Amino acid sequence: MNVYIIGAGVSGLIAAFELERSGNTPIILESSDRVGGRIATDLHEGFLLDRGFQVLLTAYPEARRYLDYDALNLKFFTPGARIIHPGNSYTISDPMRNPSQLISMILSKVGSLSDKLKIRKLNLELSRKSIDEIFESPSLTTLAYLKEYGFSSKIINNFFKPFFSGIFLENELNTSSRMFQFVFKMFGEGHAAVPEKGMGEIANYLKNKLTHTEIRLNTPVLSIEGPKITLQNGEIIEAEKIIVTCRPDLVIDQLKGEFKPSRSVYNLYFSLERSFMIQPLIALVPDEKFLINNLVFMTDVSKYYSSSGKALLSVSVTKPVKNEGSLVDLIKIELEALSGISAEFFKHIKTYKIKEALPQVDDMKANLPFTNSKLNDHVFLAGDYMLNGSINAAMTSGRKAAEAVILSAQNPF
Ligand SMILES: Cc1cc2nc3c(=O)[nH]c(=O)nc-3n(C[C@H](O)[C@H](O)[C@H](O)COP(=O)(O)OP(=O)(O)OC[C@H]3O[C@@H](n4cnc5c(N)ncnc54)[C@H](O)[C@@H]3O)c2cc1C
Structure with missing residues (x-):
């Protein structure tokens, strides 16, 4: 069967894996220059920077199904959280x-x-x-x-x-x-964890499990109409089945206007001579006046996040930012107030603004009947937005779309 998958994020990689298992040789068309979609780790000035602070929850049933935690060398956060107020911080053991x-x-x-x-x-x-x-x-x-x-x-x-x-x-x-x-x-x-060499290792692991899939990077799809895929470079591909894992409203005319804007986040990275936390804990800033939502020393969780031995601090901002130009300076001032360490010691490394971080899903689900993945005889849908914004949901949706493709080829429904 001639199956194309649009997008090499987690859902696309899982769909390819399931298609391979049933004897198919899918082709993935990916617009960017790498696999993993919203899961990515950049190597920058000797630091591993996850594009947006995110964690794998080891209890996710789909992650247990598809990932080998030992092979990923998972590193675990200490359960609980550090609550930071200026001049007053305390650790709470994990209430969950x-x-x-x-x-x-x-x-x-x-x-x-x-x-x-x-x-x-x-x-x-x-x-x-x-x-x-x-x-x-x-x-x-x-x-x-x-x-x-x-x-x-x-x-x-x-x-x-x-x-x-x-x-x-x-x-x-x-x-x-x-x-x-x-x-x-x-x-x-379970535990909140990251692979020792960054979240991007999850995508690499899934990619390395594929042996009969062709992945075409730098290949953005412009539109899909029935079995016809039009690439941005004008090339037209005829497919028997297509699994769309990117936002389908952007490539399929009939779905235009059906999706709400995604949620965004700023993720800023700083280096510091050493961590001011005692354990690998997620630190929360409850004070409404602060822009910082959470901060985490990634090097407390895995030393591989820094090759120089310096501490790597990830700061997430979920509140709206009025003046992006002064964000770094504002965050440094907040860090000084929260830690008592002078702002000048926080060396800014990089800021990510992740516009399309999480989908807004009205009717959140854990699962869907595989028939729901089918849009028409040729097009099937996958992606976390179908269920809920999580790695677990992305995996489920990829598996279900592959099942739907396989069954529809045997026994059209
Ligand atoms: C900052 C942040 C924090 C998060 N935190 C967590 C967390 O702690 N725990 C958790 O479980 N989940 C978290 N998530 C969510 C999780 O990362 C996503 O649910 C999951 O990665 C989505 O996978 P996907 O395959 O559905 O979509 P995507 O990863 O978005 O994959 C879609 C792919 O399609 C490609 N594409 C797009 N348009 C086209 C086109 N026209 N042609 C070809 N290819 C195209 C994209 O480049 C991308 O590779 C977080 C996400 C972000 C961004």
């Missing part, structure tokens, strides 16, 4: 994993005893709920869900808001409570 360890002293800063009991209850409930059940539950905003659950404003503002804003890439916790429950469950049942 071991709520009983939320000792009262720390808890009095983050929340109340009643919050502790509720976290324990939520933890237990979610450990008993399957992922499918979570995504079939009613969808309200995460903020409404937390309030309905009875959590205090204190714990919402000090922990849930900064932690989940950094994951959802929005600051109001408007994201569906299904996604909140899913992520909470995943943090509770």
Whole structure:
């Protein structure tokens, strides 16, 4: 079967893998000069810079299916978070994993005893709920869900808001409570990790599993009409089946205007002589006045992120930025206020503005019947936007689209 896949992100690589497993030799058309899509690591001035701070949650069922964690040499974050206020920082053990360890002293800063009991209850409930059940539950905003659950404003503002804003890439916790429950469950049942040589290794690993797939890089697709693919260079390709993993509204006329704009994030990197954290922890900045949402010393997690021995600090900004020109200086001032280390010691390395970071999905799902992947007899859809913005969802969607292609060739549906 002559199958083309548009896009070599995680969903495209998984679709190719599944097609190969059923004896096909797919061709991937990728617009950029590399595989991995939104998962990428750049080598820059001796530092490994992930394009946007992101983590692999080891409990993701699809990641367990497709990745070999030992081969990726995963490095793990310490469960929990460091809450940083100017002149006052403290570590909380992971409430999603071991709520009983939320000792009262720390808890009095983050929340109340009643919050502790509720976290324990939520933890237990979610450990008993399957992922499918979570995504079939009613969808309200995460903020409404937390309030309905009875959590205090204190714990919402000090922990849930900064932690989940950094994951959802929005600051109001408007994201569906299904996604909140899913992520909470995943943090509770596994670890947050990165491959020792950067997130991009996930894409390289998936690419190296492909033995019968041709990957054409620097090959942007302009449009798709039935079985006809038109490349930006004017070349026309006739395909039997096409799996579109990029945003389909950009290449298929009939879907134009059907997608909301994606969520964006700024990711700034700085080097410093040494880390000011004691453990590889994600640090959260709850104070609304600060632009910084979270900061992480990537070199505390894996020393390979820096070849010079200097510490590499990743800073994420999810709030709107009024003046991009002064962003670096503002962040340095904030870093000084948060760490007590003079701004001049933070050497700026690079800033990424990631415009299309996460899709806005109204009806978040964990799964979809493979028939849903089919747009018409020739075109099938994949991509995280079909389910929810995560590596797990991208993998599921790629697998389902491949299944749909294979079945439709045997037995048209
Ligand atoms: C900053 C950031 C933080 C994140 N944090 C996390 C996290 O902590 N945990 C988590 O699980 N997930 C996280 N994610 C989400 C995760 O990275 C994505 O869900 C996943 O990578 C999406 O894969 P995909 O294959 O669906 O899409 P993409 O990776 O976007 O792949 C689409 C591919 O299509 C190509 N393409 C686009 N247009 C064309 C065209 N016209 N012709 C040919 N090719 C084209 C693109 O170049 C790209 O390679 C994060 C993402 C970002 C950006």
